[in-house]
Amino acid sequence: MAREPARRPGRPRSQHARQAILAAAMELATAEGPASLHMEAIAKRAGVSKETLYRWWRSKTEVILDAMAEYGQQAVPLPDTGTLLGDLGEFLHATADSVNPPTASVLRHLAAAAAADEGQALQIRDRFLARRRAALGELLDRAVARGEIEAGHAVLARDLIYGSLWYRLIFRTGPVDHAWARDVAAAIAARSRPGA
Amino acid sequence: MAREPARRPGRPRSQHARQAILAAAMELATAEGPASLHMEAIAKRAGVSKETLYRWWRSKTEVILDAMAEYGQQAVPLPDTGTLLGDLGEFLHATADSVNPPTASVLRHLAAAAAADEGQALQIRDRFLARRRAALGELLDRAVARGEIEAGHAVLARDLIYGSLWYRLIFRTGPVDHAWARDVAAAIAARSRPGA
Amino acid sequence: MAREPARRPGRPRSQHARQAILAAAMELATAEGPASLHMEAIAKRAGVSKETLYRWWRSKTEVILDAMAEYGQQAVPLPDTGTLLGDLGEFLHATADSVNPPTASVLRHLAAAAAADEGQALQIRDRFLARRRAALGELLDRAVARGEIEAGHAVLARDLIYGSLWYRLIFRTGPVDHAWARDVAAAIAARSRPGA
């Protein structure tokens, strides 16, 4: 028996406005200066009133998070090659691919918001990072199950891997490319006991 | 014959103002909200005019960098235990100690600035991160020299180690404490060939 | 032959909503700040949707005018003492009584609306002021008929009398009380030729 969504009274929320806002946010986040991403600019570009914007999102971080959930759906696939090195290699390869310049721009916005405000940090951690950490966790858990690495190492590995990614993104200490993916995979998987 | 530094004409720069500004910046960076750190607030708390502030520093990031150079001189010592695991363990132990709450607050300011603006990212990387990366590099180079790890791994290790530190700081995915220091040291040194 | 009002199809207008709106408008007009009287506030207090409000009244001035017609029916009686001084004295005495603080608040709302917008000024003049001007005109016309004053003076007298009332109301140059009523009556009637 289908449970209809219990239509609330009043004018329904405009999906058109919602889409326009998320699209505008992505465009602005991607665009030139990071200072060009204001609530006011989002509203203007989306052809929407500030009232509507603030009604549904309290901060630009929330808008970006929703926009990433909507548009950044480049689901990194979960490889299953049978070895941690193989799995990690493929996973990070795809991850590096997904960090193209526009996306990198958006990610830096998120990092800036997280660094500046604990509340937003938690939002970003739980609504954005969590999914990716979970995917990576899956690979590592399999390796643990196979006896390739220890459980404790698996937990830390996520911070090491994603940490190096964000570190390079934020401080420009190096590119997040295929070389990065290969080397990180090797470094993490090196602990494995191939013969075990 | 000593050549005095060619005393420039006019009123000399006030060292008192400089000190007051750096101190005010540290206090504000440490204090409550991250929003309380403005150029205006720094000037007010230092009892200095904004003019003076802008004359010598172009952004609050520069002020913070100078302030860290002045006050954050808790030089992490370079241990020499003979093994990478030992060296890393001590080094990261001391590093974790230096990331106390007030310092963490300042570091997050820097991360926010770096994420928001490429120019400031480069400044921070070259004026602040570089020194710490160099210290860590020293340890790793010694390990390379001893044949404990390969040179390529040593380069990446810095991003893995500091990446995990900043990642936890920014996104609050976990504490930067002694457990972190021990685990990271173990993870990085694990690749070493003890018997080699 | 009574012509019934040709009952229109559809749901008839809610008299309950109408009453609630007018009552809410009076309460708000009377209440604390003059800024508390918005269409939105009226709708909220009346438990009515803005749609309903705007369907029947185009502006808050129209609402107030209707509310005054409904509630402000403290009809100032038309005295007939035989002399202009006597008539005016009684009339203005009653008028002053009717200008109690809550009413004064409503009147100031009307004045503000009239001053700010010509269209509303005309509405207020024709729907609100006209009745009172007519009542006063009646007294004066009688005096003209008795030869106490000239016709030209009678016309101007209405502006002088009501002008002084509104002037005091708006600019707080003095109270609208019994002393005002007595003095104005005396000043206007002074021109009369008692013996004529």
Add this chain to the structure above:
Amino acid sequence: MAREPARRPGRPRSQHARQAILAAAMELATAEGPASLHMEAIAKRAGVSKETLYRWWRSKTEVILDAMAEYGQQAVPLPDTGTLLGDLGEFLHATADSVNPPTASVLRHLAAAAAADEGQALQIRDRFLARRRAALGELLDRAVARGEIEAGHAVLARDLIYGSLWYRLIFRTGPVDHAWARDVAAAIAARSRPGA
């Protein structure tokens, strides 16, 4: 010994900005709709930041009052014809002349502000009306001194005279023209005892 105005430290207030603001306010008050006179519009037209506007004036009423003090200096002269009728006639004649359409527009702004807010009413009364009331009071006092009218009547007369002016302005019950001036002068002076 001249006491110099004790130059305050810091950048002196920009007289250019002040003039531009007052001029912009007059132009906007005069212009089309009364809704076009906002703080934001004044700032924009004056080429001034809102900050500057709010630094020196808390409300648009204060701006208008200053603008009228600056530009509306059409000093109505104090005639001295020897009789109240003569004096009043000339004074009100000049007064009616000064109430040209642009000025009328500004006056209605003041009336709307006064009616809507007691604080502003008092400001307007004391900073704007007072001067004109004083001028009129002078004429009437002379008439009292000559025995033409009684002192009590003189006080009320100001409310009657200016009241009828504002009443006509606000509610559009009639023009403020030479006929008005003549009739009001006659009505007020009629009480006088010419032979006394």
Add this chain to the structure above:
DNA sequence: CGGTAAGCGAGACGGTACGTCTTGTCTTATT
């Protein structure tokens, strides 16, 4: 007694002014 049509509540929407805030520059007199 079921269809038709307007009224109504709820509340989202685009628009726009509000008054505040921070930025980075400037203009003074003083040191």
Add this chain to the structure above:
DNA sequence: AATAAGACAAGACGTACCGTCTCGCTTACCG
């Protein structure tokens, strides 16, 4: 020349009210 004091232009902030709109529900009548 550097300073303090502080005014200035610029423009984003988040809030509030405006008047309009789009729903689903209600309340009458009329056939």
